[in-house]
Amino acid sequence: MRLLVTGGLGFIGSNLVRWILQQHPDVELVNVDAETYAGNPANLADLLPHPRYRGVRADVADRATMRALFHDWHPEAVVHLAAESHVDRSLQDATPFLRTNVEGTQVLLDAARETGVGRFVYVSTDEVYGSLGPTGVFTETSPLAPRSPYAVSKAAGDLLAQAAYHTWRQPVIITRCSNNYGPYQYPEKFIPLVILNALEGQPIPLYGDGQQVRDWIHVEDHVRGLWPALTRGTPGRVYNLSARNEQPNRAVAETILALLGADPALLRTVRDRPGHDRRYALDPSRAEQELGFAPRIPWREGLRQTIAWYHQHTAWWRAIREREDYQNYYQQQYG
């Protein structure tokens, strides 16, 4: 299979590329990534060069370049992950979110339609559903009610993908996954931030009362769900992916500190994120029944493995945390 992946130098994308190259010897893979601040060639460096992999540094919203790539290489399938992915950054400036997540998705859908791509997975998020109260879960039929510029931009991409199916019967499949954690996650995100600040004995910022609930899944389990969605998912259909693992932020941080044997006093309450969604929880029954989706990595075990990974890859994260753009972002965000 000729498979085009976008965003394959990011957190989930690099885990997906690694897994596919290892598990599926029939796949030839092209990875389109703009190498933004979050796209890190080091994420795949140990695998490369690889006879079935080619990296293309390009912007998915660049229509001429995407058309040329699709017309030249004729991918049979696409998994579209490239995105601006951090809610906090979308509050500082939504512009790149609209370009990549909305325009970029339409550009890829158009190029895929022109060249007859047979399968197109749009990797969406539970954040498109908005926020839950203390009870209930989102199913695929829950209304979309995104509440941050990031979530709105992902929902727009999700709806453009659905429109391509309804209008042209383009074979588009949408996955909406809950919060991921695991190796290669960019250090600004919550779990690596807690681990790395704890390892360096620095204060750990915790938004508001820390009782915001997220539904955590290990990135490998997400990747293992994307494959059957790509190969067996029904076109036009949406699949929620989650490990049914709801955790309040404060409990996540406290668990990590306990696993590390670090001082709980490192946790510092900071002003809550404006408009912070209170709770996400996803029902993955459809993916379980129709795709055989079955997350395998238990939460504490996954956290232990993730902590061990960051322990063993200090050069990877130090290089990012020492960069001026990372420090400027951190300073602006947490003071």
Ligand SMILES: NC(=O)c1ccc[n+]([C@@H]2O[C@H](COP(=O)([O-])OP(=O)(O)OC[C@H]3O[C@@H](n4cnc5c(N)ncnc54)[C@H](O)[C@@H]3O)[C@@H](O)[C@H]2O)c1
């Ligand atoms: N991280 C999560 O918990 C989570 C959960 C559900 C869904 N998702 C979705 O999964 C996808 C990947 O998320 P992630 O956490 O790996 O993000 P990430 O920020 O780690 O990686 C994003 C990647 O996209 C690339 N990219 C950004 N703009 C681009 C552009 N214009 N053209 C080409 N490449 C571009 C970046 O260089 C980077 O490699 C996103 O679509 C995100 O919305 C993430």
